[in-house]
Each structure stands twice: as C-alpha cells, then as structure tokens.
Amino acid sequence: MSLGLTACKENAPPKTEPAASAPAPVAAAPAASHGKFEVPPGQLDDYYSISSGGHSGEVRIYGVPSGREIKRIPVFNIDPMVGWGITNESKAIIGTKPDGSLKYKTGDTHHVHGSYTDGTYDGKYVWVNDKLHGRVARIRCDTFECDKITELPNIQGQHGLFTDKRDPVDQSINHTTRVFAGAEFHIPLPNDGRDVNSPEKYGCLFTCLDADSMEVKWQCHVDGNMDLVATSYDGKLAASNQYNTENGVHYEDMMSAERDACVFFNIARIEEAVKAGKFVTIGDLKVPVVDGRAKANADPKTALTCYVPVPKNPHGVNVSPDGKYFVCSGKLSPTATVIATELVEKWFDGEGKEPRDCVVGEPEIGLGPLHTAFDNKGNAYTTLFLDSMIVKWNVDAAIKSFAGDKNAKVVLDRIDVHYQPGHGYTSMGETKEADGRFFNSGNKFSKDRFLPVGPLHCETEQLIDITSDKMVLISDHTAYPEPHDAIIVARNKIKTRQIYDMDEFPHAVKDPKSQTITRNGKKVTIQLASQAPAYSMREFTVKQGDEVTIILTNHDKVEDLTHGFGIPKYDICFIVNPQQTASVTFKADKPGVFWCYCTHFCHALHLEMRSRLIVEKA
Ligand code: K7E
Ligand code: CUA
Ligand code: CA
DSSP states (O other), rough: OOOHHHHHHHHOOOOSOTTTOOOOOOSSSSSGGGGGGGGOTTTSEEEEEEEEEBTOEEEEEEEETOOOOEHHHSOOOOOOOOTTTSHHHHHHHHHOOTSSSSSSSSBBBEEEEEETTTEEEEEEEEEETTTTTTTEEEEEETTTEEEEEOOTTTTTEEEEEOHHHHHSSSSSTTTEEEEEEEEEEEESSSSSSTTTTGGOOEEEEEEEEETTEEEEEEEEEEEEOOOOOETTTSSSSEEEEETTOOOSSHHHHHHHHEEEEEEEEHHHHHHHHTTTTBBBBBOOOOOEEEOSSGGGGGTTTTTTTEEEEEEOEEEEEEEOSSSSSEEEEOOTTBBBEEEEHHHHHHTTTOOSSSSGGGGGOBOOOOOEEEEEEESSSSSSEEEEEETTEEEEHHHHHHHHHHTOOTOOOEEEOOOOOOSSSSEEBTTTTTTTOOOOSSSEEESOOOTTSSOOOSSOOOOOEEEEEEESSEEEEEEEEEEEEEOOOOEEEEEEGGGOSSSGGGGTTTTOOOOOOOOEEETTTTEEEEEEETTTTEEOOOOEEETHHHHHHEEEEEEOOSOOOOOEEEEEETEEEEEEEOOOEEEEEOOOOOOOEEEOOOOSSTTTTGGEEEEEEEOOOO
C-alpha cells in the first residue's frame, strides 16, 4: 500500500500541472492514482460511456471514470429482464417471420455513434451496427431503449458505422440526418445462389440511411471491402478503411498487397447521381446503387470515390477533432497514415494528382496499430494490439517528419495495457469538444488481471489519465465479452426521463381497475393494469387452444416503480416501467393453473403480487 501511495505522488501530479519528468508508470503502481478519480459512494460519474457489446448483441452504459456498469440495453439479443424479444412491441422492432416468431435472435454490435449538432453530441440518439445480420439499430437517449432496426439489403458483415456530423438539415427533425455504414464481406449481387464460385464477381456496398425514417437512401458499390467508417464535420466526406483490396477469399490472399486503401465518398456527388437517376438496382429491390468502383471514377472532377493507398491491411479510420485529418492505423504495418481532409477535397476538385498525395504523415508507432483517438492538444493515441501498448503521438510532428524534418518528435509516450487492446477512445474525443481527460483502452485479453473463472476470461477496460505529458493508468474494470468501440459522452449532454407518458402507447389500458376480457373467436385479449401491489385482475380464464394477448399497463407513477410479469411454463417474462404498456401473445396450449407473478421487486407485498391464469381443458 505504501509503495502504491508513493508511486501516486510521483506519477500523478495535479491535473492542472504538467507532469515534468515523471518516470514512466509501471504496471503495478499506477492503480494507486485512482484516488483522485474515485467516484465516492452516492456521487455520479462525469461521463456516460456508451459501449457496444459485441456478440452479446447488446449495448451497455458504463460510468466514467468509475467503470460502474449502469445499464444493459438489449438490441439484437433477447433479454428476459426487460422482455426484449418477448413482448409484441420489441418483436415488431427486431422483426418477425410470418408466423410471428423472431427473424433473428442474435447480433454482433461493434460501433456506437451519436447524433450531432454543432459538431458535438446533442444527446438525442445513438446508432449501432449488427455485423452478424447486416443491420443498423437506433437507440433513443431519453430512455436508452432501441426504437428502430433496419436490415440493410445487398450486403453482409455490416461493420463500420458513423453518423453525419454536419448540422441537422431538416429543422423539423432536428437531429443528425444520415447514418453511413460499410460492408466488410463481399458477396454475389444479388446473393441468390448465382456466382457463388466466382469471387471476382462479388461486390461490397456502402450504405446511407435516413436517420429519421431509418430507411436506406442509397448504396455505393466499391472495389475491395470496407472495415471502419468515419465522417468529416461538414457532411461532405465519409471514408472507410479497406483491408481486402485484393478481394481475397482466404486470409493469405487478403494480405498479399503491400498497400490497401482508405476509400473516400463524395456524399454530395453520390446524392446528385441518385437524383439524376445514374444508378442500378439489384434483384427486385428498389434501393439505388451507384457505381463507386475505381474504373467508373477515373476523372476526379466527376468521381464519386477516391481510393487513397494505405499500408497494409489497415484497421480503423478516425477523424481528428479539428476535422483536418483522417487517420488509418496500419495493423500489419507499424504505421499510422494521416490523410488531409483538405487535400481529398482538392483531389475531388481536380486540383490534386495521385490520391496518395493526400497522405501528409505516416509515422512508425509500433506493432499492430488498430484504432486512434484524440485529445484537445493535437495528440493522437493509438492502440497497439501486438505490443499491448497505447502510443501517444503528435499529429503535427508526424506531418513535419513526413515532410523531412528529422528533429520532429513524433512519439511522445507509451504505456502498457493488459492485454492486446482493440479500440481506444477518449472523452468527447469524436467531437469538436474533445477534452483530453480520459482514454479508455478496450483490451481483448485480461489473462491474469481478475480472479480466474474457467476457460473464458472477461475483458479489461483500462482507464488512462491523459491530462499530463505522461499517460497514467487509473483503473481496470471488467467487461463481459465483448465490447468493441464506445463513445464517452459528457453527462450534461444526456437528458433522460424516468416516467413514460401513458398516451405514447396507443393500446394503453387506461382503466386502473380494468377487468376487460375480449373474445373474438379463438382470440382472447386481456387488458390488465398494474398498481403496486396488485394486477387489476386477480384471475382470468381462457380455453385451451386460445390465442391469448395480454396487454399490461403500469399505472404506478413513482420513479423506478417497475413491475414484471412472468407466466410459468409459457415462457413469458417482461417488465413494464412507470406508465408503460407492453403486450405478449401466446397460445394457451397447456391446461391448468398458472400463477402470473411480478418478477421485478416493487413493494413489500411484491411476492403477493400475482394473478391466476386458468386454462380450461378443451
Ligand atoms: Cu477493431 Cu469491429 Cu471496431 Cu473490434 S473492430 S476492436
Ligand atoms: Cu410488482 Cu414486484
Ligand atoms: Ca490487404
């Protein structure tokens, strides 16, 4: 302990002072610096970290700097706590087959990005991708619940996703207008059994969605594949790094070229081409698909796309908070590539020569660079997967060094992380309000950091103080596999509400004493209200073989007074928050008595809060 405290004094100067020549922190000591970042009991964090959950299919909210897990938002998964994938309302959002069952029960979230106004988060929505089934979901930030999901046509492996950072165009909508999504896997177009053995005919499409309707506006056919997506601050450019410009189908083929690319999309030109009818459609679908392949875009002055060569199998593309640079991390090359936004725009104006001339920096930073984040002082922080390190480097110095300045000091600091980091992200770092306070390293392997719990280890999120010259590790927290990217949003950007408005639900059961049972042939609808500690009906009887719909409205108005509803043997479990309505539909195929009970602890008489479902034998 005393050792730790000493290290704290030496390594963690007050925020306002430069670190002077503090020694580089070592793994064992920095935990002690947690003190000044501790969030004491009863106090709130400064930031929301809104994080993807990988193949759990969910999105999560952590507090920063405490690392407290505050919420899990079911999106592409099934969650009996909430009833996500169980209630009719959530099933309608996820999507159902003609028989009413869910179309998909799984998903894989990687990238969460928010809606923007004035180049910063406006706290209205976040969007997240589903790599598994090629979907995009929207989460409203007032309730942190998913309200829409769109399956993208003509693609597989929807990986990179980024929102429009320009100001809302339609003031009646008043939030980000477009969402951009890149497809990672190339497939036959259409993928209906044709061309399966002709990979040279496969294609990859970049998709633009309307952020409000969540409908697909257009797609752009590119050469090679797409990985991550980034956008400029003015709505003019979107970009995606490409690791498989070879169009390889085996990994050896995907790494045969020395350089891949970062493809830039000229959004205005693409939208003009769509307007002018210069597109094709694929199969029976109506979505306009423009041709963004290099051959069709040889003349910069009319080109929809610009392919900037980047070494080798790059991963990640991130925009600096001043909007001036797109940075790709090299992955198989120990470099980061700095591409100037202005030069890409000039290339599209016909004022450039080769797309490669848009590269203004390419520093060597370490092994296995994956993702880059930024502070407010012109520094970049890149995760080094193979080195298990974060490297801090200066963007201007990298540009000077690229121009031949041998004295430019590019790499400023390194810190060990535990272990093999994937994404790294900074507080407010993807906005014009990057504040240079925290960097979070999302590590793919925790190994020995936590108590062993069998073959599967959790992952480590490590929070690093970046306020001084030296990075200082503040804390570890566990993360259930597997988060990828997250955004760290200042808490004053988010305004949540705790109580629903009953009128938001057209089918709300308005009568708190409702005894309504409606029969229509074999279809029975039961309208039920909950008010602690009782449901409005103590029992209800249906006949074996009936199709039963239970609509439940929670009449309690007290914050957090949520009730649950579970039906044994019928696989029903969901909650209703204050003033919320939810419904379930099931076939009453088993005769007998079934105690519907409140699953969510609500009241001293919570255990007594139950109703009897009686299914009469046919
Ligand atoms: Cu690097 Cu899917 Cu963003 Cu994971 S991707 S780490
Ligand atoms: Cu109602 Cu527990
Ligand atoms: Ca490659």
